Amino acid sequence: MWFYEKKTQYPVKIKKTDPRMAKYILSQYGGPDGELAASLRYLSQRYAMPTPEAIATLNDIGTEELAHFEMIGSMVYQLTKDASIEQIKATDNGVYYTDHDKGIYPSTGTGVPFNAAYIQSKGDPMADIHEDMAAEQKARATYEHLLDLADDPDVMEPLKFLREREIVHFQRFGEVMDKLQEYLNSKKYF
Amino acid sequence: MSDNRTEMLNQIRAIEFMAVELNLYLDTHPNDQRALNEYNYYTRQLMGAKNEYERRYGPLSNFGGSFSRYPWQWIEEPWPWQQDIIPD
Numbered sequence: 001m002w003f004y005e006k007k008t009q010y011p012v013k014i015k016k017t018d019p020r021m022a023k024y025i026l027s028q029y030g031g032p033d034g035e036l037a038a039s040l041r042y043l044s045q046r047y048a049m050p051t052p053e054a055i056a057t058l059n060d061i062g063t064e065e066l067a068h069f070e071m072i073g074s075m076v077y078q079l080t081k082d083a084s085i086e087q088i089k090a091t092d093n094g095v096y097y098t099d100h101d102k103g104i105y106p107s108t109g110t111g112v113p114f115n116a117a118y119i120q121s122k123g124d125p126m127a128d129i130h131e132d133m134a135a136e137q138k139a140r141a142t143y144e145h146l147l148d149l150a151d152d153p154d155v156m157e158p159l160k161f162l163r164e165r166e167i168v169h170f171q172r173f174g175e176v177m178d179k180l181q182e183y184l185n186s187k188k189y190f
Numbered sequence: 191m192s193d194n195r196t197e198m199l200n201q202i203r204a205i206e207f208m209a210v211e212l213n214l215y216l217d218t219h220p221n222d223q224r225a226l227n228e229y230n231y232y233t234r235q236l237m238g239a240k241n242e243y244e245r246r247y248g249p250l251s252n253f254g255g256s257f258s259r260y261p262w263q264w265i266e267e268p269w270p271w272q273q274d275i276i277p278d
């Protein structure tokens with residue numbers, strides 16, 4: 001069972017409207033290497049994991065990713081809530097506006113809806129944990145791309161925090177992989 | 191209070207369900223004092239029941255929501271979907 005806590009994990013307080021940056025960031029909400037995909041991937045894969053460390057790590061990182069999903073949604077909201085129609089048109093966000101106005105919709109910045117085909121749940125612990133390590137690297141790279149595109153410190157600080165978290169997650173998944181390897185080897189011999 | 195693990199969990203579920211229901215009701219009836227009193231009553235009950243459960247069987251929540259003894263108890267099985275290994 002889940003509980004909601006009424007705060008973001010890291011502060012999100014963006015004062016400057018910037019629908020263009022919102023469009024770039026939205027991909028981390030509902031795009032291929034985004035936080036929703038990450039959370040659903042780990043929370044779905046945990047059932048097939050054979051060791052308590054692997055289950056706990058997927059459970060907990062899958063939960064933390066939901067907090068990141070909220071941070072990204074908050075960023076997109078704050079970047080767009082005061083945008084004028086002129087600003088939306090000027091930043092080529094009109095297509096998104098047609099379907100969603102200022103609603104926050106899980107999609108890429110160009111409007112491709114979230115798709116579970118972004119993730120896998122293979123039932124094979126080694127295959128899944130390798131996917132997870134790759135996913136963390138891809139998310140890390142995405143945050144670096146977003147940091148290239150950003151210039152407002154209010155936007156950059158949460159992005160930096162999220163980038164750091166991907167590095168920590170990658171590290172933890174690497175440790176899980178080593179332990180899974182030990183476990184699978186020991187099963188082979190006994 | 192029961193000292194049977196499954197029974198304690200069911201007790202927590204029952205109290206928590208009251209809290210969930212009252213919470214949703216209060217979301218659309220924030221001025222209902224009677225419902226609010228009940229919500230606070232069940233919230234206190236729930237805290238007590240969870241404390242008691244955790245004292246015996248280890249943490250119910252992660253990320254600073256529960257204490258752990260050594261070694262880190264959070265990874266201990268059973269997980270909720272492992273019904274087959276939950277002792278009665």
Ligand SMILES: [Fe+2]
Nearest residue numbers: 038165166169
């Ligand atoms: Fe992550």
